[in-house]
Amino acid sequence: MSTTRTAVEIASQPTTWRQAARTLPQHTSALPRRGERVAVIGCGTSWFMALAYAELRESGGHGETDAFAASEFPYGRRYDRVVAITRSGTTSEVLAVLSRLRGTVPTGAVTADPTTPVMDLADAVAVLDFADEESVVQTRFATTALALFRAHLESEDALPEGVAPVEEAARDAEQALTAPLDENVRTAEQITFLGSGWTYGLALEAGLKMREAAGAWTEAYPAMEYRHGPISITGPGRVTWGFGALPAGLADEVRKVGGTLSESDLDPLADLIRAQRLAVAVAEAQGLNPDTPRNLTRSVILTDAPA
Numbered sequence: 001m002s003t004t005r006t007a008v009e010i011a012s013q014p015t016t017w018r019q020a021a022r023t024l025p026q027h028t029s030a031l032p033r034r035g036e037r038v039a040v041i042g043c044g045t046s047w048f049m050a051l052a053y054a055e056l057r058e059s060g061g062h063g064e065t066d067a068f069a070a071s072e073f074p075y076g077r078r079y080d081r082v083v084a085i086t087r088s089g090t091t092s093e094v095l096a097v098l099s100r101l102r103g104t105v106p107t108g109a110v111t112a113d114p115t116t117p118v119m120d121l122a123d124a125v126a127v128l129d130f131a132d133e134e135s136v137v138q139t140r141f142a143t144t145a146l147a148l149f150r151a152h153l154e155s156e157d158a159l160p161e162g163v164a165p166v167e168e169a170a171r172d173a174e175q176a177l178t179a180p181l182d183e184n185v186r187t188a189e190q191i192t193f194l195g196s197g198w199t200y201g202l203a204l205e206a207g208l209k210m211r212e213a214a215g216a217w218t219e220a221y222p223a224m225e226y227r228h229g230p231i232s233i234t235g236p237g238r239v240t241w242g243f244g245a246l247p248a249g250l251a252d253e254v255r256k257v258g259g260t261l262s263e264s265d266l267d268p269l270a271d272l273i274r275a276q277r278l279a280v281a282v283a284e285a286q287g288l289n290p291d292t293p294r295n296l297t298r299s300v301i302l303t304d305a306p307a
């Protein structure tokens, strides 16, 4: 078992997800209200969590929801609320959007550190300090932010007693933390992550984690896009990883061309933990330290961020 900071943070996710669900009432002022037209922004991992949340919210009937990389925010569109996800609270592109929108539209932020500029720029802030990380690569904060959003959607849905999807995901996460990683997947030359709906954001995040922590060659696509070109690189020694059930026929096509298929019955957010663990394992197998990724800092601060 890895003893890196990243591995320790990965292992704590069932606890922080449960804490997010438990502390939801303290955080709702920063979150969208049912029926609002909402834009969610972030950079890197935080953008991918924004994509996943936007799909969950809109497909669950909670209101129209778009997600944008903060640098690509479409200022010409009208939203009822804009919500930023930023672990550090200092990412330049996120701050630029919040600063430019100030006073024109209600804004919220989900962050880990209550001492940063995002606290002054957003109208309301959910501080998940219990999920903050020392690591450069994000694991725990990002998934805990998504767990908070999921818990909020659940609370708006007034689910029957006994139905608690975040708790179920946390239980699956415990399994994802202990299940052995498949040898074919650990030694793969290349991995393509596929998702659909909200799990497309998770596929993008899994691919990013492997690149950041392990310098691995990964790609990520909406599942049905795989047939439109990317499948050309599938073959022996290469893995196709599906978040959630892959569309019928796609799995057969992967096998037909000799690729390894990795699927799981776990909640997709819990399956992301398998990908995080894989990133650490692959990094360490190559003599890399996942705590010190190449060319990456914990927060990216630019002097020429678009405003």
Ligand SMILES: O=P(O)(O)OC[C@H]1O[C@](O)(CO)[C@@H](O)[C@@H]1O
Binding pocket: 043, 044, 045, 046, 085, 086, 087, 088, 089, 090, 091, 094, 136, 137, 138, 296, 297, 298, 299, 300
């Ligand atoms: O959530 P934050 O702090 O705004 O940071 C996003 C950053 O996280 C990263 O995913 C690094 O972990 C970078 O891609 C990006 O700069």
